[in-house]
Amino acid sequence: MEPGGDGIAAGPREKCGVVGVALEDRPAARPLYYALYALQHRGQESAGIVTHDGFQQHGHVERGLVGDAFEADDLESLNGTTGIGHVRYPTAGSLDKSCAQPFSVSFKSGSLGLSHNGNLVNAAEIREDLARQGHAFTSDGDTEVIAHDLARNLLDADLVRAVKRTMERIHGSYSLTIMHDDTVLGVRDPKGNRPLCIGKLDDGYVLASESAAIDTLDGELVRDVRPGELVVLDADGTGYDTYQLVEEENTGHCFFEHVYFARPDSVIDDELVYEVRRDLGRKLWAEAGVETDVVMPVPDSGRAFASGYADAANETTADGDPRPDGDDGVAFAEGLMKNRYVGRTFIMPTQDERERAVRLKLNPIRSTVEGKTVTIIDDSIVRGTTSTQLVDLVKEAGAEEVHMRIGAPPIVAPCYLGIDMATREELIAADRSTEEIRETIEADSLSYLSIDAIAETLATGHEDLCLGCVTGEYPFDVEGEATDRDVERPAIGESPPADD
Numbered sequence: 001m002e003p004g005g006d007g008i009a010a011g012p013r014e015k016c017g018v019v020g021v022a023l024e025d026r027p028a029a030r031p032l033y034y035a036l037y038a039l040q041h042r043g044q045e046s047a048g049i050v051t052h053d054g055f056q057q058h059g060h061v062e063r064g065l066v067g068d069a070f071e072a073d074d075l076e077s078l079n080g081t082t083g084i085g086h087v088r089y090p091t092a093g094s095l096d097k098s099c100a101q102p103f104s105v106s107f108k109s110g111s112l113g114l115s116h117n118g119n120l121v122n123a124a125e126i127r128e129d130l131a132r133q134g135h136a137f138t139s140d141g142d143t144e145v146i147a148h149d150l151a152r153n154l155l156d157a158d159l160v161r162a163v164k165r166t167m168e169r170i171h172g173s174y175s176l177t178i179m180h181d182d183t184v185l186g187v188r189d190p191k192g193n194r195p196l197c198i199g200k201l202d203d204g205y206v207l208a209s210e211s212a213a214i215d216t217l218d219g220e221l222v223r224d225v226r227p228g229e230l231v232v233l234d235a236d237g238t239g240y241d242t243y244q245l246v247e248e249e250n251t252g253h254c255f256f257e258h259v260y261f262a263r264p265d266s267v268i269d270d271e272l273v274y275e276v277r278r279d280l281g282r283k284l285w286a287e288a289g290v291e292t293d294v295v296m297p298v299p300d301s302g303r304a305f306a307s308g309y310a311d312a313a314n315e316t317t318a319d320g321d322p323r324p325d326g327d328d329g330v331a332f333a334e335g336l337m338k339n340r341y342v343g344r345t346f347i348m349p350t351q352d353e354r355e356r357a358v359r360l361k362l363n364p365i366r367s368t369v370e371g372k373t374v375t376i377i378d379d380s381i382v383r384g385t386t387s388t389q390l391v392d393l394v395k396e397a398g399a400e401e402v403h404m405r406i407g408a409p410p411i412v413a414p415c416y417l418g419i420d421m422a423t424r425e426e427l428i429a430a431d432r433s434t435e436e437i438r439e440t441i442e443a444d445s446l447s448y449l450s451i452d453a454i455a456e457t458l459a460t461g462h463e464d465l466c467l468g469c470v471t472g473e474y475p476f477d478v479e480g481e482a483t484d485r486d487v488e489r490p491a492i493g494e495s496p497p498a499d500d
């Protein structure tokens with residue numbers, strides 16, 4: 001992932017993380033707080049928790065990291081054994097506190113809290129429809145649109161039917177944890193674009209974006225929430241019910257979860273993310289290996305790729321032949337050291353200072369690269385600015401050659417589904433060939449992993465993945481963009497379909 005640019009991270013930024021718990025007789029606030037810490041990598045803009053004590057809802061939402069958003073007194077005030085939580089990096093909606101989550105609303109049928117990971121592509125249409133019916137909005141985020149639509153449906157339908165009606169209207173990417181009074185729900189969109197899983201604790205159950213949050217609570221991963229499924233946790237923490245509300249022929253899993261966003265120790269769709277990345281690294285060697293003295297990752301996201309790449313390089317040559325006895329192959333080395341105390345933003349008033357930002361974040365170990373040929377492994381190239389600086393840094397440190405290998409296909413189009421990604425005008429691969437990009441970043445060679453390698457590693461077909469950012473064709477009906485399948489966009493403003 002590219003550090004640099006406007007702040008530290010010039011590449012795609014994490015989406016959001018959601019969690020929900022129902023416990024037998026223990027306050028939910030602190031387990032939610034710990035789970036949000038485990039999901040902090042998915043969002044650093046704001047953090048929030050909403051709980052329910054059986055009588056009323058309690059909430060605390062604040063901008064900043066989890067550790068900054070909550071004081072001990074805040075957690076003590078969040079009474080109740082059920083609750084939901086959220087960490088946010090804004091992808092839809094403004095940066096102010098009004099878009100921080102969970103979003104809470106009180107209405108005639110009770111209280112509602114909602115945490116959303118993803119992005120709707122028809123939120124504006126639904127907002128206009130609801131506004132015509134008298135709904136007043138306090139934010140410009142799509143989460144409030146979902147909350148208002150669900151609240152409207154809860155006025156004349158039971159919980160399951162109300163959720164189904166809302167799912168039939170919203171179009172796009174979403175994994176939700178919802179609190180209706182003291183009942184916690186989990187919902188995953190029909191294409192399963194965003195991850196969501198169920199975990200069992202000693203005294204309850206948990207829903208979370210990633211299994212790493214369940215591990216943090218000493219829980220056991222039960223399974224992923226299925227695309228189009230609703231999970232309803234028992235308020236007393238003793239079990240859960242599930243309802244398959246929408247079923248589609250093909251899924252649209254975001255492949256970038258495996259490439260970059262998820263923690264390496266998380267299990268998504270039955271695959272440990274770390275091993276997936278190592279396998280992608282092995283395929284990168286098979287497709288585009290280059291014989292160099294050293295292979296080193298861009299920390300931290302390139303580490304597993306580089307490990308798999310180096311292992312494969314020690315088994316076969318770049319031509320695919322078995323490695324001869326006595327040939328040590330390509331050595332894996334940590335040649336770039338990361339400064340972990342540089343935040344996401346810092347003041348860089350001049351272009352020269354912005355260009356030097358990478359030195360604040362990464363520094364080469366001269367003894368690792370001096371006089372050697374080097375392969376740098378990263379998960380993606382977005383704008384190309386940081387890759388150019390990295391190549392320059394490593395050459396300044398004495399490398400004879402610097403080759404770049406990327407553990408994903410070229411990013412040629414923006415993401416509309418919850419990733420804060422550059423526009424087409426900013427994406428270096430949108431209008432340049434690989435050779436033109438290589439010339440721009442001044443590497444001795446450059447290769448990307450193929451889309452086929454991604455699908456093969458994830459043991460799924462192209463038709464079950466969201467590949468929009470690398471193909472320009474999306475599994476949803478995005479206005480002005482192509483789709484890679486037959487998609488029917490919901491007709492907003494018409495009478496809701498009859499419940500099954």
